[in-house]
Amino acid sequence: MTETPPDTNEDQAEKAEKQAIRRRWLTIGELVAVAGVVIAGLTLWNGWSERRDAAATRVAEQAAARAQAEATRRRVGLIATDAGGDTLAFKGIECALQATDIRFPKALGVEPQFTVTVHEIQAGWIAKPLLALTDGGADRRRGRLPMLIESRCDGAGGPRLERAIYDLVWETEPGLLGRSLKLRGLVLREDKVGKDADARLNALWSRPEAQPRG
Structure with a gap:
């Protein structure tokens, strides 16, 4: 029966490098996921902010139109x-x-x-x-x-x-x-x-x- 030779220093170094690569990919994936969450959050915030500003603008325009109509009516x-x-x-x-x-x-x-x-x-x-x-x-x-x-x-x-x-x-x-x-x-x-x-x-x-x- 032939025995498997023990890992050489070269094999151990290769395994360590592969593990390090996997850890780096994991870290990058986590960063990408976090960035995605942040971008999604900012997109939602911007959308809500734009809708809020648009609504405020419409309210102001409607109020101005009503005031103008009232002023005209009262003339x-x-x-x-x-x-x-x-x-x-x-x-x-x-x-x-x-x-x-x-x-x-x-x-x-x-x-x-x-x-x-x-x-x-x-x-x-x-x-x-x-x-x-x-x-x-x-x-x-x-x-x-x-x-x-x-x-x-x-x-x-x-x-x-x-x-x-x-x-x-x-x-x-x-x-x-x-x-x-x-x-x-x-x-x-x-x-x-x-x-x-x-x-x-x-x-x-x-x-x-x-x-x-x-």
Whole structure:
């Protein structure tokens, strides 16, 4: 019977190297598994974070849209209904206009006006100072006069209040007794004015020749 020779030093070294290789592969496999778990966790976190941010963005956008819709719904929004020249009639958009307070630039020297029941602007309120400022040159002139109008009206959802700056479109015409002032339109200029509304109104006014043409 032939006996198996004992392992040589070379065989023992080879076995040790193979065991070391197996241990290294095991360690690498464990690292790969751990990395996979970490990556999966990060992917889940990123997905949840993106969904959360998207949801927050949608909520903010919806809130802004609701606020804008409410602000629009609560606006009075004045529009001219008849520009006969000597007077300019106006009303609220989709609401029953109750009263308005109308103020003019301080430099014009025109007293504030108030309307109730009949809502119109009269050329006679502003004719004298505007004709004086436009005296000389062409008989026909056209421009805009900024006015601060505080309006109150009744509409869907209850009373509405608005403070806004409108441009009154005017023009001068020659006649047998001299030039006259005619009113031609009403244009919204700024609908978000605060406590400094009078200062803003005065800042917008300059001599008629520097005003935007109607």
